[in-house]
Amino acid sequence: MSGAHLSEEELQQYILDRPACTPEDIAHLDGCPDCQAQVAAYGLLMEGLSQQPAPVFGFDVSAIVMGQLAESAERRVERPSWWATAALILLVTAVPAWLFRKSAYYVFTDISAVFLYLILAAAGVFVLLRVLHLIKRYQQIINIINK
Amino acid sequence: MSKQPRNIPTDRQLVDPVLGGDTPAFSEIISMTEGLVAQIVCKMISNEEDRKDIVQDIYLKVFHYLKGFRFQSKLSTWVAQIAYNTCSSQLQKRRLLLHVLPDFDMDGESLSSGRQHTVRAAEETDDSILKKELTGILQAQIGQLPPLYQTLIGLYHQEELTYQEMAQITGLPEGTVKSYLFRARKMLKEKLLSKYKMEKL
Structure with a gap:
């Protein structure tokens, strides 16, 4: 027997990747019953680990997920299409704008400066919050994809 | 040159139909990756009901982000990544990722008396x-x-x-x-x- 006992790392390596072991380690093992017993224990463990039953779900994954996808597809169909939404927005904004076009100028001249500032500030904060939310969401998606 | 076995579809054969609008083809991706996902989810999440929700969440993410898959890794690895991230964020909320049950000694030393x-x-x-x-x-x-x-x-x-x-x-x-x-x-x-x-x- 030569040298000190093999470390736990070397014992594991002997089982998993014997060619990577040094000749000194192998020579020690050949003459050391203690290390041989440790190797035997690891061998038994590795065998037991590879024979573990594969975990399975207690439900039908495909049925659940495909059902969920079908539901969300139905919801998408039920939602008005983008052009219908655009047409509605146009109708709601363009018709009053056309009807009240002659008074449009006074909207900005008759309004007080403070009120105008408050409206613009509120709109600015809202837009800023939406942009920050979008950036955060984008980063989350990129992390999931690229991590 | 390595050949792809005839009965195992390539990642492109699995992904392209789904991206082309064939949603039912997604079930093929599920059946090809379910074992690996089970290996992660069942080990990380102990409650059966939680597993159900998490598996749904994982595959819905896979479906929605599939167009972002760049074929730089195996599809199964990418799906497993999503599964692991979903489970680990769940565990991190409960601080359980490296939690060990009381019967176990993490350094493993005191169990062996020599x-x-x-x-x-x-x-x-x-x-x-x-x-x-x-x-x-x-x-x-x-x-x-x-x-x-x-x-x-x-x-x-x-x-x-x-x-x-x-x-x-x-x-x-x-x-x-x-x-x-x-x-x-x-x-x-x-x-x-x-x-x-x-x-x-």
Whole structure:
């Protein structure tokens, strides 16, 4: 027997990747019953680990997920299409704008400066919050994809 | 040149139809990756109801982000990454990722009262352990490991993934993956030897 006992790392390596072991380690093992017993224990463990039953779900994954996808597809169909939404927005904004076009100028001249500032500030904060939310969401998606 | 077996579709054959609008083709992706996802989810999430919700969440993410898949890794690895991230964020909320059950000693030292003890135990048990018994006992011991260790053991010893693939899935450096696996095996070996020693006594 030569040298000190093999470390736990070397014992594991002997089982998993014997060619990577040094000749000194192998020579020690050949003459050391203690290390041989440790190797035997690891061998038994590795065998037991590879024979573990594969975990399975207690439900039908495909049925659940495909059902969920079908539901969300139905919801998408039920939602008005983008052009219908655009047409509605146009109708709601363009018709009053056309009807009240002659008074449009006074909207900005008759309004007080403070009120105008408050409206613009509120709109600015809202837009800023939406942009920050979008950036955060984008980063989350990129992390999931690229991590 | 390596050939793709005829009955196993390539990642492109799995992904392209789904991206082309054939939603039912997604079930093929599920059946090809379900085993690997189960290996991660079942090891990291113990509650069956939670598993159901998480698996749904995982595959809905896969479906929605599929157009972002760049074929730079295997599709199964990418899906496993999403599964691992979803489970680990769930566990991190509860601070359970590296949580260990009280019966287990994380450094593994106090379980072995010296080299001679384990040597004798190994000698005594070598012949008497039935494989079936060993599998059952190991299963219980694995269940006491922290979720991350359980997952790594499953991915390496059952799914036979490489360290590189495991590092990709978990986002951990390869060295850390190796180190966690080493510690998990050491803990299991010592626990196993200790158990058989106790039974012999």
